[in-house]
Amino acid sequence: MAAAGQEQTVSDYIVHHLTNLTYGKLPEGFERYDGETVAAGGHWTFAHGADEIAAMGFNAIHVDSLGWSIGLGIIFCALFRWVAVRASAETPSGLINFIEMIVEFIDNQVKDTFHGNNKLIAPLSLTIFVWVFLMNLMDLIPVDVVPELMLLAGVEYQKIVPSTDPNITMGMAIGVFVLMLFYSIKVKGFGFVKELTMNPFNHWAFIPVNLFMEVVGLLAKPFSLGLRLFGNMYAGEMIFILIAALFSAGIFWLLPAALLQIGWAIFHILVITLQAFIFMVLTIVYLSMAHEDH
Amino acid sequence: MNINLTIIGQILAFIAFVAFCMRYVWPPILAAMEERQQKIADGLAAADRASHDLELAQKEAVDRLSEAKKEAAAIVEAANKRAATVVDEAKVAAVAEADRVKELASAEVEREKAQAKEQLLTQVSTLAIAGAEKVLAAEIDADKHAALLEQLVKEQ
DSSP states (O other): OOSTTSOOOHHHHHHHHTOOOEEEEEOTTOBOTTSOBOOTTOEEEEOOSHHHHHHHTTSEEEHHHHHHHHHHHHHHHHHHHHHHHHOOSSOOOHHHHHHHHHHHHHHHHHHHHOOSOOTTHHHHHHHHHHHHHHHHHGGGSOTTHHHHHHHHTTOOOOOOOGGGSHHHHHHHHHHHHHHHHHHHHHHHTHHHHHHHHSSSSOSGGGHHHHHHHHHHHHHHHHHHHHHHHHHHHHHHHHHHHHHHHHGGGOGGGHHHHHHHHHHHHHHHHHHHHHHHHHHHHHHHHHHHHHHOOO | OOOOTHHHHHHHHHHHHHHHIIIIIHHHHHHHHHHHHHHHHHHHHHHHHHHHHHHHHHHHHHHHHHHHHHHHHHHHHHHHHHHHHHHHHHHHHHHHHHHHHHHHHHHHHHHHHHHHHHHHHHHHHHHHHHHHHHHHTTTSOHHHHHHHHHHHHHHO
16 A cells, blocks of 8 residues: 555555655755655655655644544534534433533533633533544544545545544643643732742752752643543554454454454443543643642 | 644644634533523422422311311300200290299189189078078068178178
């Protein structure tokens, strides 16, 4: 698949599945896969292979991850907006009931954890939960379906699970982190500085030590938030790919691979929901901590 | 792990979706749910109130019933008393009437007895005179002795 016309190995297959469709700027003088050299001023194009992606560095966009991510976000917004327009005090039915159930669940979670008065936390949590869930849900689509279809349409790479892309998960984690900083400063003001410098050792001599520890602790939050989701989903996706690769190992592997596929998919229903839930709960907890004076 | 511009794109998308959700999704849904909750709570409260009212009404009904029963019992008792009194009065009146009638009767009897006695005496005296007339017809002059007998009757 990755290298047309050549014998495809399992590792090629896996690498192909783990490569994003990347649109980026190749640096000047870079020699492309077909022998062309990039002209002066660089060249924006779709990357072909890991070398080109590496050469693009930061000036690149994972078109597939971001596309699926935004697409799923739009689905979320459209679906919930559709319900929001129709929601009334009358007896709800069907889809409206289901959506209201989710909203109530989120609302309870927020009320349990977050005791301040903030109009942002609940919708933020809802967005995170549903969006992350939808992104994770892409994991349950058999790994070959969309990439193969895309290949037929002439698109070389396609990674359809946005949450297996650290850019996506860290993007959200950074969003949450910025909110944490914003509310910490807004609510505590100078107290936030004091919290960073006077904890855990309440003495002026320990200020550097305290500052170091607190800043590490603070920075660990978005990283743990984003990388936890990324790690879980990436590992899950990887196992799906390995199971899919098993299908090509011979006729005897067909049945075990199918059973593994089904078993892992069923287990994954739990994982994707749980990861979405954890991301949401930790967001609420972190923002709740940002609102509370110690 | 390739961190690249995707992360910026994701942050922007994140902000956009959260803002949309905060503005257009969360408030209407929650408002509808709260309104419904309020409606249900009102309904339940109304039901509670109604059942409370019913309880009160039942209690009042029971109270009124027992009151009415008491009243009825009192009326019956009074009537019984009145009846007893009437009977007693009637008895007394009857006895008095009977006594009066008896007295009248005995007075009549006395009177008639006296009259009869008088009559009898008159007849006896007439008869005695007749007898005596017959006996004395020969010997005694009736006109002579009549005054004497008349005097005798009067002395009786």
